[in-house]
Amino acid sequence: GAGVSQTPSNKVTEKGKYVELRCDPISGHTALYWYRQSLGQGPEFLIYFQGTGAADDSGLPNDRFFAVRPEGSVSTLKIQRTERGDSAVYLCASSLTTLPETQYFGPGTRLLVL
Amino acid sequence: GDSVTQMEGPVTLSEEAFLTINCTYTATGYPSLFWYVQYPGEGLQLLLKATKADDKGSNKGFEATYRKETTSFHLEKGSVQVSDSAVYFCALTLSGGSYIPTFGRGTSLIVHP
Numbered sequence: 296g297a298g299v300s301q302t303p304s305n306k307v308t309e310k311g312k313y314v315e316l317r318c319d320p321i322s323g324h325t326a327l328y329w330y331r332q333s334l335g336q337g338p339e340f341l342i343y344f345q346g347t348g349a350a351d352d353s354g355l356p357n358d359r360f361f362a363v364r365p366e367g368s369v370s371t372l373k374i375q376r377t378e379r380g381d382s383a384v385y386l387c388a389s390s391l392t393t394l395p396e397t398q399y400f401g402p403g404t405r406l407l408v409l
Numbered sequence: 410g411d412s413v414t415q416m417e418g419p420v421t422l423s424e425e426a427f428l429t430i431n432c433t434y435t436a437t438g439y440p441s442l443f444w445y446v447q448y449p450g451e452g453l454q455l456l457l458k459a460t461k462a463d464d465k466g467s468n469k470g471f472e473a474t475y476r477k478e479t480t481s482f483h484l485e486k487g488s489v490q491v492s493d494s495a496v497y498f499c500a501l502t503l504s505g506g507s508y509i510p511t512f513g514r515g516t517s518l519i520v521h522p
Contacts, residue, residue, distance in 0.1 A: 299452065328509070337413075337498050337512030338453065351509070386453065393508045395443065395500070400452035 297321070299401035301387050307407045308377055316372040316404045320389030327370050328398065329362055330386040338386055344370060345393075377408045411436045413499050413513035421519045422489055430484040430516045432473075432499035440501040442466075442475055442482040443510060447496045456484075456497070494520045 300319045308314050320327050325346055330338035340354040344364045352362075359377075364370040374381055384405050388398040416431040434440060444456040444466070457466035462477035471486045482499060496517050500510040 335514060337500070337514045338510075339512070340509045343509065354509075388453075395441075395502050395508050395510045396455050396458055398455075398510075400454065402450065402452045 299387055299389050299399050301385075301401040301404050303404060304402065305405045305407075307409065309409050310377060310379060312377050312408075314374050314377055314406065316374075316385050316406070318370045318372070318387030318389075318401060320368060320370070320387070321399055322368075324389035324391055324399075325367065326390045326393060326398075327364060328388040328390075329370070329372050330388070332384040332386055332403070334383070341372070341385075374406075377406075379408050382406055382408045411440070411501060411503060411511050413501055413511060415497075415499050415513035415516050418496075418515075418517035419519050420516060421521070423521050424491055425488045426520075428484070428486040428489045428493075428518065430497055430499075430518070432482045432484065432513060434480050434482065434499075434501050436480075436501055436503060438503045440503050442473070443500040443502075444471070444473055444482070444484050445498040445500060445512070447498065447515070449495070453498065489518070489520045491520045491522055494518055 302317045327344040329341040332338045343351040347367045359375045362372045384403040386403045388400045390397040441460045443458045446456045447453045457468040459466040459475035465474045496515045498515045499513040
């Protein structure tokens with residue numbers, strides 16, 4: 296079946312602009328995670344959804360970052376007033392359980408802020 | 410805080426060579442340990458795991474042993490193939506806590522024919 300998909304695959308924007316990154320999880324997966332992977336670094340946790348609600352948003356770096364999952368499937372990560380330091384690959388993962396070994400990762404969205 | 414340290418890459422090997430990628434961890438509790446792999450153009454995927462001391466995780470010819478005394482979880486493979494070229498990430502989660510993995514910075518492996 297289809298895996299986790301993320302759109303767009305690449306996004307170039309200018310400093311100060313607003314961007315939305317989309318994640319389509321595997322059908323039926325109730326848990327959804329967002330990570331940020333900066334160049335030369337491992338993925339860093341941003342936020343975790345269980346169903347429609349954010350169960351843990353402790354990784355969001357500041358209030359410019361926000362994520363929603365209104366119907367418990369597709370999720371959108373929203374970044375306001377983008378800064379050059381936001382440039383990274385944003386990864387989404389979904390799973391049926393909370394166990395990390397069951398997370399399926401998408402290919403990521405590469406965001407470049409000029 | 411909890412963290413994972415991996416050897417810097419890239420690691421460049423010839424086909425059929427022996428591979429070791431070092432990983433050490435710092436954790437306040439008793440973590441579960443993981444290796445993930447990211448092939449070019451693909452999403453991150455779990456390679457193997459170990460949940461307690463002295464456990465050995467293995468998959469696709471790769472293996473790693475959870476060493477509590479040295480706080481290590483080194484990845485090894487006896488004979489690498491070109492198709493093993495990828496970025497490898499060591500990670501941990503804390504038992505009884507959040508199941509969100511803490512990742513190392515990754516080690517790139519390049520295998521030449």
